[in-house]
Amino acid sequence: MSNSIVHYASITKKITMSIIGLFLAIFLLIHLSINLLLLSSDGGKSFAAAADFMGTNIFIQIFEKVLFLAFILHILLGIFLWWYNQSARPIKYVKPNVSTTSSGSKFMIHTGVIVFIFLILHFLNFYLVKIGVVNVPEGAASQHDFYTMAQMLFGNVFYSVVYIISFIALGIHLNHAIQSGFQSLGLEHSKYTNFIKGLSTVYAILIVIGFSIIPIYFLIAA
């Protein structure tokens, strides 16, 4: 694998990374909008309806496969680039670099790893339950009763803290990632650069807050 990846130009890899990344960012927004339905006071009816739609619509089913592929590529490419970039400076500086950099840009691999770990947890708790690999937790009506599963998980303070921390990491990741994706694609213009950077930050904050209020809501409710 690595040989064929090496074969592609560095910029090709960056462009691939950014296209996938921006795609994943759009997915996040969809995911968030569905999750926010958890907050509606109808006992999870609208959330269940949305989940049901996501679980059965044929278009979404195809989209899901693409999404998995994107995740895998994004992660593998990210790890590969990190490894490759490390090797471009075999001997490190004694005095660590103190240049000003785009915030979070130096920690993409770190925040990425945190998000990845969370992703595994998330799969164990939801996706693998859905497809029947992991047993339905006690208390949930069926393997599709995500509302109850979420309610139970978020009732756990420890899980909620892990959840929020993961999203803060994702926020840091996104804050750099969105504008970086535009830069890699060459979508840059002095008139719009600041807007894109702002958008990047606003988006990151939106994701962090949007996802984090859900466990907070459930904690308070519990």
Place this chain on the structure above:
Amino acid sequence: MDLTLKIWRQANAQAKGKMVDYKVSNISPDSSFFEMLDILNQQIIEKGDDPVAFDHDCREGICGTCSLYINGRPHGPESGITTCQLHMRRFKDGDTIFVEPWRAKAFPIIKDLIVNRGAFDEIIQAGGYVSIGTGGTPDANAIPIPKYDSDKAMDAAACIGCGACVATCKNASAMLFVAAKVSQFAYLPQGKVEAKRRVQAMVAKMDELGFGNCSNTYACEQECPKEISVSNIAKMNREFLSAKLCGQTQE
């Protein structure tokens, strides 16, 4: 001023190097960083030891020969200058100053603080030119060039090839250097003719030489003594993408 210097010493490319401590005293705050090193070297020579080797030539910030990674920043703590333009008044009496060479796989150490930046020349040789010979060129005013484009090309062309961008990049990427050249020609009608071939050839050479990828940390822009903008990198990405998508295959 009295200072403690921690300097990377390495006898040659093969030798193992290490940080060595030196002390200098009575340094005038008005002297330049290199003049301070000159004084240190004078001390070392008086003792009969080998003076610290460092690259320098014009000492006015234009030739791009000087390097030095000072206290975690290429060209030291002040932005927009080269090491030769750095003056000791930027430091405090009693400071400890770390001085290291540029670190990158593509810039092997020759001695002490001197590295081989031949990789930059190789990148230019791969396509950093307009393929015309001497003579037989049209009148200089035959092709009007919008002032905006010309100014943008000049901004990019100001690169002195010092390698600070590589030195500061966490990935030792040469993207800003390559982008500056690609972008200069991309702005000008003279360079457009072979733009697609150029960007692919230069990027391929850059990759081959072992520079890392760009992570868009923008540290390069912060440390560039000529303050070359990372918008040139975006422009190169654009050029590259269009060359890959609709350019002819390379010969």
Place this chain on the structure above:
Amino acid sequence: MTKLNSKVPEGPLAQKWTKYIEEQKLVNPSNKRKLDIIVVGTGLAGGSAAASFGEAGYNVKSFCYQDSPRRAHSIAAQGGINAAKNYPNDGDSIYRLFYDTIKGGDYRSREANVYRLATVSNNIIDQCVAQGVPFAREYGGLLSTRSFGGAQVSRTFYARGQTGQQLLLGAYSALSRQIKAGTVKMYTRRDVLDIVVIDGRARGIIVRNLVTGEIERHSAHAVVLATGGYANAFFLSTNAMGSNVTPAWSAYKKGAFFANPCYMQIHPTCIPVHGDFQSKLTLMSESLRNDGRIWVPKNIEDAEKVRKGQLKANDIKEDDRDYYLERRYPAFGNLVPRDVASRAAKERCDAGYGVGTGFAVFLDFKDPIKRLGKDVIEARYGNLFQMYEKIVDDNPYETPMMIYPASHYVMGGLWVDYELMSTIQGMYVLGEANFSDHGANRLGASALMQGLADGYFVIPNTIANYLADQIHVPRFTGKEIEFDEAQNAVQARLDKLMNIKGSQSVDEFHKKLGKIMWNYVGMARTAESLKIALEEIPKLRAEFWKDVKVTGNQQEYNPELEKANRVVDFLELGELIARDALHREESCGGHFREEHQTENGEAKRNDADFMYVGAWEYKGEDNPPELHKEPLIYENIEVKIRNYK
């Protein structure tokens, strides 16, 4: 005297170059591959020459001491490059550029060479634009020009304050293209230590690989030197630290004549020396004199207080200031030519009116700021003010700048004929390293023009005329006895330097030489001062060979050895400069003899006795060099007195 044949073609001035090209011998493309050319130096002249040779199909070897050909000191030129394009429609022409250059050179340059320079100046601009050099442009998209010292027209093309850099990068890119194509082989970090002459023809060089210390031999059918100037003989100069005379000096010792070494340009607007440890002087663009007013305190007591820090420049009242340039030269004021401005500053400082360390004068922007507003001044000089502030840590908007002259450029160099060939057959000298085009004084923005003219347009033609006869000469192997001899001599010299193991560092000697040069062979010379120099320099040289300390060893990267080897040659060259200056009993351009001045302190030429090129022939270590004269004949220009009052 018959030895110097300038080989200027017959015919009317304007047709000489065309006629030459029409009649020169050519080399068939298939033969060019069999011919080797060595080019030393990769500045504007050397870089453009090597690239042009490569394009033509010759087999080229290019050498530089820097780590990359892009770093040659041509890169530091700021102002611009002249060309007789007449784009602004202000009456410029090839003849006018020619005339201004001859006049600016105080009638000490060769007519035919200068006319050719003016002719090809236009091609240079075309060439550079085609290469992608981003010259400044107007909103209409056409090239912008500005005016420069010594001319009444606007003919200077520029790329911000980095014209030299952009032109050099143009030549470097052309060179890089040839390196890729395999026609040019590039050797960086090499010091050229000797020229190899076989049967009276230059056939190779001996170089030291600065990284490994290895001594290498390189052979060729012709050798081209484009090694720049030797202002570093003054230790403090605006040249790069590595700029040196060694290749040119080796050529001199092998039979190339050294012409007019005493013509040195001292630039008036440099940042003054601030201490003993200073290594280098920084030039600030001459354009500052367009608005800035130069002055020193009128009372010597005030000057003393200023030097002691008891009195600030701004506290000195208007009546107590001496705007000496405006006082002495009411017509040109602060805009007198470089040599005049430099000497006037020295005169004031020597008289005790200097400020700062005593060797500085004020350059004041208070009045123009009041008249035009800070914004206008910032737009015009902002980057220069910033540079000054970074170096000196003083705000020029509030307190006057301090400036002092510094050695900057040399008009003298190896003697060459019309074909740029030295007195050694097959050895060519280009750019600042030769003596040919600037006479006794160079005008601003002309150095870049000359370097590129020589490299792109002159030498590719003239070298063919020589090489056409060389096609039957087989490649040299580098094993010829002359190579052995040259290498042995170089090795012996390096061994000798390493083995002295004295007590003083190379820099100490270089600084001492610099002081002698500056004090006795500097801006204003007298027979007396020059005689002192002629005594002091040999003494210093003897001391050097007894007491210099070179650390490290030869088989490694050794900057001390590099410096030592360069200083050896400066120590010899310094003497030749003084000797030439002593023999030239007149004042002209960059050579000012205090004995030869008008009542008003202006330079007084002696055309009757000295209208010639003084070319020195090396006669061995123990004998004085012999002077040869090439008379200068002005057929197309009326010789006048330069007057800027």
